[in-house]
Amino acid sequence: MLSNELLLSIHALIAVGLVFVAFRIGKSALISYISICGVLANFFIFKQVNLFSLHVTATDVFMIAQLVALNLLQELYGAEEARQAINISFFASICTTIFGLIQVAYVPNSFDTTHLLYATILLPIPRIIAASLGTDFVAAHIERWVFAALSKHLNKRFFALRNIVTMAISQLFDTVVFSIAGLYGIVASVPHIIITSLSIKAVLIVGMSLLSSSAYSYFLKK
Secondary structure, eight states, X not given: OOOHHHHHHHHHHHHHHHHHHHHHHOHHHHHHHHHHHHHHHHHTTTOEEEETTEEEESOHHHHHHHHXXXXXXXXXXXXXXXXXXXXXXXXXXXXXXXXXXXHHHSOOOTTOSSHHHHHHHHSOOHHHXXXXXXXXXXXXXXXXXXXXXXXXXXXXXXXXXXXXXXXXXXXHHHHHHHXXXXXXXXXXXXXXXXXXXXXXXXXXXXXXXXXXXXXXXXXXXX
């Protein structure tokens, strides 16, 4: 069985690779990928794993991949397209939540063996879902604003640096606000959750930004 740390590396490589598959397909595929990552990040928010002896959720790769794709979309097509992508992603996450709740509300028949499994996933604490959706939405807009400002200031140079700085700022906001709004009073130590989550995100942000920058430079030269 693969260790969680090795699986995280493979997960990150695949996530960045799919960003550039979407990039090669076109703008619509990038927007779709941003929405898919947003839905998956909220869908799997409750799964907890150990990484580097830290207790974290398993959704950080989806969140960072979403932001890498968002920054690439903004780099290629402009801030207005990025804003639309954020709104579409938020709409997709809201629809997933609403339809999930409706689906679980159906009374299962005597042959059903999956209702309790779906209910466990799709009937989470409303406060956590609301905090997750809200902070993701605001963090994505922070990402868009900061990336636009840095792109203008740096004349669209240093793509990896712009990725790292913007994601560091947006994920600092996302992690702190979500941990307080969604987890305070539920987990034993909110500061512990914040520190561990930021530690894993820092590794992912740097690694996935460097990978995406290298891939971006490669595709531009082709």
